[in-house]
Structure formats: structure tokens, C-alpha cells
Amino acid sequence: QICEIINPINCDTATVSVTVTAPAIVANDDVFSIENCTSVGLLGSVLINDSINGNPVVASAVNISLVSGLNSNIQLDNLGNINILNGTIPGTYVLTYQICEKSNTENCDTAVITIIIKDSTAPVFASLPVQSTIQCSTTPDFAQATATDTCSSVTLTFVDATVQGSCIGSYTITRTWTATDLAGNAITASQRISVQDTNGPTTTTEFASNINVNCDAIPLKPELIFTDNCSTVSPALFTEKITNSSLNSYSIVREWSVSDSCGNVSKFTQIVNVTASNNATPIVSSACNGDSSTINIFNLLPEGTLINGTWTDVDNTGALQGNILSPFGLTLGNKVFEYRINDEMCPKSIQLTVNINDDCIVLGCGNIKVHNAFSPNGDGINEVFVIDNIENTTCYQENTVEIYNRWGVLVFETKNYNNQTNNFEGISRGRTTISQSSGLPTGTYFYILNYSAINGNGKVEIKKLDGYLYLSK
Template sequence: RTNGTCAGTYSVTRTWTATDAGGNTTTASQTINVEDNTAPAPTTAFQTVINTTCAEVPVKPELLFADSCSEMAPIVVYSEDIINNSSTSYSIIRKWNVKDACNNTADYIQTVNVNIITDVTTITVPEFINSINGTPVDLTTYLPQDAPSNGTWVDVNNSGLLNGSILDPNNAATGDYTFQYNIETETCPISYVINLKIDQSFVLGCGTILVHNAFTPNGDAFNEKFVIDNIDDTICYPENSVEIYNRWGILVYEAKGYNNEEVSFKGFSEGRVTVDKSAGLPAGTYFYILNYTTVGLQDEIIPKREQGYLYLTR
């Protein structure tokens, strides 16, 4: 064997010598020249063409390669390029260039054709915005908390009411309005579509539900009961229920149709599982849950919930 310039290239010479009874000899030879002219090939299966969307682009496959003429690991150089980039699609070209010890090379390519589909989230604001002495509204308050902050606002209706993210509803015509928040990302574009209603009619608004979370039922006729402002307005807030728990999670009071008067918590236990109902509850910290409903612009019933700590002192 005579080695060549690389591991897969060499020659083998085989010689036969024949001798007869009279000592006469003759020889014959065979020379085999071995050439390595084949590049390494992948041992990992992979798709050469993939058609997908921007939300489902697959990760780069980890390909393994082998050389049939050498046990030496081939040299692999990976590269990735984006071509045919437009607003609706692009292609990713993934290329593995492999080379063996005899400088035989080959390219293996995977083409990922990507269709760009915007991830759209529609947000409908349930409450209408009054345009009579209306207060400007920051539309970012309607976005999810994890929404990126580098987006662009678009006034879809060209209403002229939007300045950045601030909506000024003053004197706007009654109607439905749409505003869009667009975000460019490295993968799929994101768009939040906010639909809201502005009403120019003058409507007496409902009073705000306000929970007073401390009271002193000590018989001095002052601050004797747990008060929830405006909960008795059954036109604005048709239904309600109140639950109050002590520090051990035991229900000590529950009622429906709470109205701050005949239906109200005065520091006495009225729960299903509790202490003596005729005895006043001890001073301390309690926990309240208020469930109520309000009426939307289209007379739809909207459930609401508030909860928090309640402090009882005597």
C-alpha cells in the first residue's frame, strides 16, 4: 500500500511469484489505485423544502454527516440567508457546506418558505365613552399588560380623535370607532384591534361603586355598618351579593340585594357556619367579596367583582 495525498486516496499493489520444480520463477502483479472523489453525505433525514407560516417556522435541524472513504469527521460550515423578503412572505435558505479530508465538498440546502400572517387580537370595550365633556382616554389601558411598547397606533376610521395613544372624544359624533395598535417583530407582526363606542347623548352616569372597608359598630350611631356607595341603585346595579369571611376563612355574613339599610352587615354573624349569631363579632380583619351586575350601553348585563380586606373595630 502506498498512501496518497489524503486519507481516502492510496494505491495497493498485489504481486504473485510462481516457482516450478526446476527453480524457475515468474511474477505477476496487480495495482489498484483508490481515489476518494465523493463528498460526505448526511446521515440525518431532513426536509429540503418546507412551506409554513411565520408563527410556525421550525428550528434549524441538527444534521450529522459521514464520509464513506474516511473515518475522519468532515468539516461542516452552516450559513443562513433570508431572500425574497416582502410584506407578505419571505424564504429562509439554510445551507450546510461539508468537506472531507480529500477536499471533496457538497452543499445540502433546506428552503423554508414563510407566509406572513399577522397575529390579530380584537378587544371590544364594553363601556361607551361620553363625548359630552369627555375625558381623554389612553388606549394603552385596554391593551394586555405584556403588549410590547414599541408599536404604532392607527386611526382606522380617520376620525382625527387620536394623538399617539390618547383618544380625545370631545364633541365626537355618536358611533362605533376602531383603533389599531401594530407591532413589528422578528417573527410575526402583532395587531391589537380596539373597538369602542362613543355616545354624544347626555346620559346621567351611574354612581361609582365604592367600598368603605372599615366601620365601628360600637353603638355610637356613627359608622355603624359596612357601607358600599351606590350599591342600592338597582337601575345601574340590578343584582348583588356580599360575602364576608373571618381570618380563618369561615363565612360570617352573606346576603343578596345588599342596600346599606335593612340588608347590611352591622358586625353580627349571619353565616351558615359560624359562631353564635346573636353575638357581635370580635374586632379584627375580615375579607369581603362583592359580586354585582351593571347594565351596558346595549342593555346587556355585565358581571363585576370586587374583593378586599374589611376592618372592624369597636
């Protein structure tokens, strides 16, 4: 409003508009590069290329903060300084920061910080064992490689390469390790193990290396089975020779020579010391004089006995023709026959004693006989009710036994009675009893025995025996 001084009421008014604009704040992108991952500390300031109204930014005039890409090993302070801490892994890191005027906190701008940490140094291996040589029976055991890196963790891989030797059991294995860090820097190291076969074959067959025998008991050559821990086994070369020969003894030397595909040779020896004595060997057999069939007594000799000898009927039975014996009709008792082998290396005499019996002659059935007294008192004598021949089921196929007390009460009954396992021991076991499985008192009882028998016409008939039975204790 304006008014005249001389006329203060002569006035007029007007409006004045003043526009105040915020200064232009500009944050520019920054790129920092570290050639060696071990370099740490201050990289620089992100504010150095930022401006307000075209003027360099003064740190005290702005608030600065990270809005993305936060990393505990990368720090941005309130002066705009970027610091790298120890242990930061090589790579490229992208962070976004923001600056705002302190006097006008809504006047802000953002920019990107790119930090490149380089790693051009490969990992370092700890020492590996030197080349070693082992037997083929031993499994190659490689050491576990270890490697370290100044900047990052290390990944270990390996590849095995096998070179075959001159035979199956000979070869070389080379294990090549590769250590790679996170930047892709790699280094290799190798360990070599040579495998060789210097041991000959062995046998899985147990056999005696030294044997003392009579000339009639020389064992057969053992069939050895050979094996090798690494290689194939060639067929064995076997030799047998007689040494130390004298009038009454000699030795048999058996030798097996066997090799594997690597040329290793093993020898196995068995020495059989033989005594050439002419002692008669006794053997015993039997035959029935009711049997009309003949016996080839060669079959009674020990297995492996030569059959080029001669037989002599020592007792002059007249029943021996060559090697065929006819026992029919001979008198009972022992009959002696001698077999001789006139072998220069091992003369031999075998004395065969044949017991002539009448076991093959069928006898008649024994009579059924009831023993009508017994004493089940635990002394081991006459403990059960005995029926002679009742167990001969060929003659007496079936039977039943019933026993009653003096009042006619059934105290025991059974089918197919026998004197061993199905017998009357003075224990109540009837359909109607005084006391089941209790010991019966001393007294007189009555038995009834029904049994089947074969009559003279070959037919089965039922017979019955009954009578008094006395039980005492």
C-alpha cells in the first residue's frame, strides 16, 4: 500500500510474489577399482564429483546414506568416504547412495557406487607326499590335498590317470589336484603311486607238507587250488620222484611249481615218507548161513586195494571159489580168509574174518506172557506191569489193556500197550477213576488183554487173556 504524505487518505494497494527455488543437487556415479584383494582401507570420497547449484558439495551441508547394496565389509561414513575392510571377497559390488540437503531434507539425489576388487593370485598347495611304491594287494591311499588363498575360499577337485604296467598287477596311478579360488585362478599339483606285484601265487588248499605212512596207505596226490592276489595264475607244473630208497623205506617227493602273469614263481612241496612193512591188516564182516546168495569178497577190502592178489581159504571151508564166497550151509562161527598182494614196493596181507550167523533165518513168534505182579515203589526193579512179546507188532499188530480194582472200577485202559512208553505204572488212568494220575494202593486188581494174532492159516484173529494182577509197594 502506498499513500500520499500530504493526503494520507489517498492510497492504493498491490501484491508482490517472490519465488524461491531449491538449489540443484546432483549426485554422480562413482567407480573404484582395487588391483589387489589384500588392499584395504579408504578408497575415496563419493562426494568429490557431486554438486549443489553447480558448486562442490560440502559434507557438512548434506546427509549421506546407503539405500541398497549394503555389505558389512564396505562402509560409507557421513563425510562420503568409502572404506573396505579386511576379508572382502574379490568381485564387483554395486551400492546406491543418497545425499540430501540438511536445510531441505526433501532436496535429494541418488547415485551408484561401483567397486571392483580384483584377484589375480592363484591359491597355494600345501606339500603332497612324494611318489611311493606299494604291493598290489594294498589299496592305493592318496593324501587329501589342502590349499589356501589370500582372498577367497578354495574349491578342490582331482582327476586320476592310470597307466598299465607290464602285467596285470603292475600299474601307476597319478592323482592331479586342481585348486580354484572364487576369481577363477587355479593351480595344480600331483601325487603318484606305483603299484607292483612281487609275490608269487598261494594255495587255498590245506595239505600236510610231511607225511609218514605205511606203503599200503600212501595218500593220493592232493589237488591244490592256486590263487594270486593280483594276477592270473598259470597252470601248475607237477613233478613226483622217489628218493632215499632202502630195503624197508623210501620217500616220495611231490612238487608243484606255479607262476603268475607277472613272472613270480612259487613252489609247494609234499614229502611222503613210506615204510614198506608187511603187516597183516585185519578186517571183519558177517554173513548168514541161510542166505543162498554169494558174496564178492573183493568188495569187503579197503577202498583202493589192488585186486591182482590171491585169496586163501585158511579154515578150508570149501565155500570160497576165487573171490566168491558162498555162506549157505556153513557152520556158525568165524571163518578166516587171507588176501595177499606180492608187490615189490609194498607187499600186503589182509586177513578177512567172516562171522557166520543165522540172523536171516526167520524164527516163530514168541508167546504172549503176562507177569501178574509188580512193585512200583521207585527202586528201579519190576516197576511196571510187563507183558512179554506184546511189542512184536509183526506177530501181534494191535492190543488193548483194561485194569479194574477189586470193586470193578476201571483204573487203567490203553490201546497198543508196550512195556516202555505206554505201560501201567500203578497210576490211575481209566475212564472212571478214583483220582486221576494218582498212585493206586497195594492190592489185587483184574486185567483184560485183547490182542490180534496171525493163526496157522495166515489170517488175523482176536485173542483174549485175563486174570488177577497183584500190585505191591
